[in-house]
Amino acid sequence: MEHFSDHDRCEEEKPVGVTKRQLLRDTVLAIGSKVIGQGKAFLTANGLQALRNLSSLLAATAVAQVCGLVSVLLLTRSLGAEGYGVFAFALTIQNYLMILGSAGLRPIIVRELIRRPDALNRLWTAYVAITGGLGIVLAVLTITTTAILAPTPSEQIVLTLIAIGNVAACLNHLPFYDFRHAQGRSAVIMTVSELTALVIVSVLYIYNDLSLSAAAFVFVAKWIGSTVWLWLALQRDLPEIRWDWSKSEPIRLLSSSWKLIVSALLGTIPLTAGILLVRFYHGDAAAGIFGVAMYAPRALLLLVGQLNRVIQPHIMGPYGFKSAFIGRLLFVYLMFVGFIAICGVAGLWFVISYVLPSEFRPALSSGVVMLGASTLIAIASLCNQYFIAMNYERVVAIVNVIAVLLYAVSAGVLIPWTSIEGAAWAMAFTSLSMTTTAFLLFYPVVKTWKRENIAS
Numbered sequence: 001m002e003h004f005s006d007h008d009r010c011e012e013e014k015p016v017g018v019t020k021r022q023l024l025r026d027t028v029l030a031i032g033s034k035v036i037g038q039g040k041a042f043l044t045a046n047g048l049q050a051l052r053n054l055s056s057l058l059a060a061t062a063v064a065q066v067c068g069l070v071s072v073l074l075l076t077r078s079l080g081a082e083g084y085g086v087f088a089f090a091l092t093i094q095n096y097l098m099i100l101g102s103a104g105l106r107p108i109i110v111r112e113l114i115r116r117p118d119a120l121n122r123l124w125t126a127y128v129a130i131t132g133g134l135g136i137v138l139a140v141l142t143i144t145t146t147a148i149l150a151p152t153p154s155e156q157i158v159l160t161l162i163a164i165g166n167v168a169a170c171l172n173h174l175p176f177y178d179f180r181h182a183q184g185r186s187a188v189i190m191t192v193s194e195l196t197a198l199v200i201v202s203v204l205y206i207y208n209d210l211s212l213s214a215a216a217f218v219f220v221a222k223w224i225g226s227t228v229w230l231w232l233a234l235q236r237d238l239p240e241i242r243w244d245w246s247k248s249e250p251i252r253l254l255s256s257s258w259k260l261i262v263s264a265l266l267g268t269i270p271l272t273a274g275i276l277l278v279r280f281y282h283g284d285a286a287a288g289i290f291g292v293a294m295y296a297p298r299a300l301l302l303l304v305g306q307l308n309r310v311i312q313p314h315i316m317g318p319y320g321f322k323s324a325f326i327g328r329l330l331f332v333y334l335m336f337v338g339f340i341a342i343c344g345v346a347g348l349w350f351v352i353s354y355v356l357p358s359e360f361r362p363a364l365s366s367g368v369v370m371l372g373a374s375t376l377i378a379i380a381s382l383c384n385q386y387f388i389a390m391n392y393e394r395v396v397a398i399v400n401v402i403a404v405l406l407y408a409v410s411a412g413v414l415i416p417w418t419s420i421e422g423a424a425w426a427m428a429f430t431s432l433s434m435t436t437t438a439f440l441l442f443y444p445v446v447k448t449w450k451r452e453n454i455a456s
Helices: 006-013 020-042 045-102 105-115 117-149 153-170 174-179 183-206 212-237 248-282 284-293 295-315 323-354 363-389 393-455
Strands: none
Touching: 045 117, 045 153, 045 183, 045 212, 045 248, 045 284, 045 295, 105 117, 105 174, 105 248, 105 295, 105 363, 117 153, 117 248, 153 212, 174 183, 174 212, 174 295, 183 212, 183 295, 248 284, 248 295, 248 363, 248 393, 284 295, 284 363, 284 393, 295 323, 295 363, 323 363, 363 393
């Protein structure tokens, strides 16, 4: 009777002729197969649709950013730091006007259309009535205030034109494209509008006619032209759209959106108030430098905004709270934001170091700090998408209230003494607070929302 030791048995069970090279090859193939399997999980029908729409929006936004960058170069060379500071100030005012005039309705419209597609005409009518009415009222108030307080005639003309163009910006029909997952079509329209505006700015620069008022007129024409074109294309795709007034619909929409108006106004303060405070304490030249420093951070948030437009209908749809969807979403979102931030730092360094006049060099360090702040704000915006989907708009307002209180303290202390560097660090402290608060509130809000839905 033969006896085998454990060592002998193991020797017999070892595969014969397996080399280290073969083992390495098999390991690589196994890892590759797993990676491909994980990749296929992203290529669902919804995933492919989102990828197509995101690609269109990113291409359009990339073109818009190149156009905007070239416009900044031409404007800074034509207007100088002080003149560009006045123009950047006017665009900051327009940003506040657009937030007020759009009434926080864009994500609410997408959510309601997904849940009540049969109410398309009533929702469209309410949207046009609210945004158009608010845009006109704000234009009248701005023009009147400008006529009384504007320090120079040229600044009065610029702010008046900006206020008129803001009416069209408020009436923008992008939510109806987002609801239909037709972001690609809207991207083409916006791209052509940006290219046309750049051509006009370039011609004015070549002929030495690129003044403050001329630049404002080009921007206003771009907003009006793109809005009209978006409406014509939407009417062709949805010929059934018609005026259908319902008194209850605007009330219903505003009952949700007023919290988002407050949130948007508060949330934009760390992004826009810096240039107002820098101009107040340190003059137009410092405001112009700060406006250049803010270009890359704003570009990052604009690109993330395009991503949010694509994922918003999916978050508010039937799969938005599925664990598999959330896992894929987090991976894509963080990779996207990180990549854009790295590209933003590289682009900002190159433009300020080698393209712009030397007077704009102080914008580099501040711009890098604010790029980090914008990255944190972008991450917080993903939490806000889910808060809106759960009808917890008030949580978004709470996040922004806390952030603005911190910004008021830090900016009030830092900006008077350290100019644009202080404004950059105030924005950084605020964005960290905003992201931390959003994450801390996310889990208890989701838990409460699930409990309420189970009870109902």
